[in-house]
Amino acid sequence: MSGHHVVPFKTNLITFITLVVLTVITVLTAKYVDLGEFNLTLAMVIATFKATVVALWFMPLKYDTWMNRTIMLSSIAFVSLLFVISAVDLFTRA
Amino acid sequence: MSTGKVDRRVEPSHHFDSMIQEHEAGKQGVWLFMATELMMFGALFAGYFIYRMKYYDAWVEGGSLLDWKLGAFNTIVLLLSSFTMAQAVTDSMQGNNKKAFRNVVITTACAFIFMIVKYFEYSGKIHHGLFPGLGVWNPEAVEVAETKLFMTFYFVMTGLHGIHILIGIGLMAWLLKRLKNDEFSKDYYTSVEGVGLYWHIVDIIWIFLFPLMYLI
Numbered sequence: 001m002s003g004h005h006v007v008p009f010k011t012n013l014i015t016f017i018t019l020v021v022l023t024v025i026t027v028l029t030a031k032y033v034d035l036g037e038f039n040l041t042l043a044m045v046i047a048t049f050k051a052t053v054v055a056l057w058f059m060p061l062k063y064d065t066w067m068n069r070t071i072m073l074s075s076i077a078f079v080s081l082l083f084v085i086s087a088v089d090l091f092t093r094a
Numbered sequence: 095m096s097t098g099k100v101d102r103r104v105e106p107s108h109h110f111d112s113m114i115q116e117h118e119a120g121k122q123g124v125w126l127f128m129a130t131e132l133m134m135f136g137a138l139f140a141g142y143f144i145y146r147m148k149y150y151d152a153w154v155e156g157g158s159l160l161d162w163k164l165g166a167f168n169t170i171v172l173l174l175s176s177f178t179m180a181q182a183v184t185d186s187m188q189g190n191n192k193k194a195f196r197n198v199v200i201t202t203a204c205a206f207i208f209m210i211v212k213y214f215e216y217s218g219k220i221h222h223g224l225f226p227g228l229g230v231w232n233p234e235a236v237e238v239a240e241t242k243l244f245m246t247f248y249f250v251m252t253g254l255h256g257i258h259i260l261i262g263i264g265l266m267a268w269l270l271k272r273l274k275n276d277e278f279s280k281d282y283y284t285s286v287e288g289v290g291l292y293w294h295i296v297d298i299i300w301i302f303l304f305p306l307m308y309l310i
Contacts, residue, residue, distance in 0.1 A: 006187045007180065016177035023169050023304075030309035031162070043305035051298045058180040058294045065118075068125045075129035079136030086140055090147060 005063035015057040022050050103282040117284045124288040128295045131258075135299050138254070142247050142306060149240040156244030157310060159224060159236075161215065165308035168211050169300065175204030176297040183290045186273070186283040194286060195273040201293065202266045205259050212256055216249075225249065248307055255303060258296045265289045 026046050030039055056062040061069050103113070110116035146153045182197035219225055223232025226246045233239070269289055272278065278286060 004187065007184050009181060009184065012177055012180045012184065015180070016173060019173045019176075020170060023166065023173065026305055027162070027166050027309065030305060040310050043310055044302075047302050047305055050301045054176065054294050054298050054301070058176055058297075059291055060180075068122060071122070071125045071129050072132075075132040075136075078133055079140075082136060082140050083143070086144060090144065 005060070007057065007060055007063070011057060015053060018053055019050055022046055022053075102277060102279050113281050117282075120284045121287060121291075124291050128291055131295050131299075135251075135254070138247070138251050139302065139306075142251070145240075145243055145247070149238070149243060152238040152240035152242075152244050153310075155236060155238050155241045156248065157308065159219075159241070159245075160248070160308045162308040164211055164215055165304050168208050169304045171204045171207050171211075172297050172300050175201045175208075176294055178204070179290050179293045182269075183283070183287050186278045186286040187280065189278070189280040191273045191276050191278055194278070195270060198266055198269050198273060202263060202270070205263045205266070208259055209256065209263075212252070219245070219249075251303060252307065255296065255299055258299070262289075262293055262296055265292065 026043055029035075029046075030043050033039075035042060055072065061072060106113050106116045110119065178197040178200040182194040182201065185191075185194035185197060216225075220230055223230060223235045224245055225231060226242045226249065231242060233242075236242070266289065269286060272285065
């Protein structure tokens with residue numbers, strides 16, 4: 001089928017290695033570096049980065065249409081809305 | 095429909111103009127399904143964070159009850175399975191059903207390894223009275239009472255994720271059968287790509303579950 005990008009083996013391999021390295025960083029920083037509450041933030045930042053790598057190169061939204069990107073982004077937007085409104089409620093309770 | 099070993103799609107279904115249009119429509123449908131998956135797990139994650147704020151000590155104790163080494167091992171297993179799945183999509187787009195078959199076999203093997211590790215984790219928790227329900231829960235096993243709530247989140251979230259892995263194994267068995275029949279080609283590989291998208295979303299969910307359950 002024309003117009004569809006075939007992701008080469010090398011790209012898939014690099015993506016996989018990147019994800020493994022990020023997993024090792026996640027474990028090392030969470031287990032052996034005490035940052036207090038910031039540990040959670042750091043772990044979530046790395047996890048979000050990993051999820052983005054999977055979405056862009058494995059799924060691969062990098063070579064997909066804006067239609068499919070919009071579908072993915074809109075679901076993330078609604079989940080964010082749930083998180084933000086819940087947080088606003090929790091942090092403003094007396 | 096099956097008329098022999100090779101039964102490849104060359105014509106679009108009657109309600110589509112072209113194979114490309116049919117492919118795009120099918121793929122978009124899978125993406126919409128993936129959007130609902132993210133929102134379903136998103137709600138569970140929201141619950142996790144709210145109760146983590148409320149019962150922080152229980153979350154710390156709950157996390158320490160889980161074996162992060164098993165969690166890390168399973169993370170690597172799932173990442174490997176995502177890699178072979180992505181490669182299977184590449185192979186089928188190039189019309190190489192044999193290579194794609196091999197890669198889906200590895201993906202399926204990884205899925206089984208993941209579930210076997212999960213089985214040992216779950217049975218260990220049940221054995222120690224850390225399963226919240228069915229009369230299994232042992233209040234003496236924990237210091238903070240609300241750790242029961244953490245374990246509920248653990249079993250519901252990893253359980254729902256595990257069900258997705260099992261469904262994935264079923265989908266891959268279906269792919270393997272069709273790859274063996276040499277059904278896919280450069281012009282038709284929608285099913286391989288669709289299962290691939292599903293499998294990567296399952297991986298993305300685990301990428302968040304692993305640090306939240308085992309590490310933090």
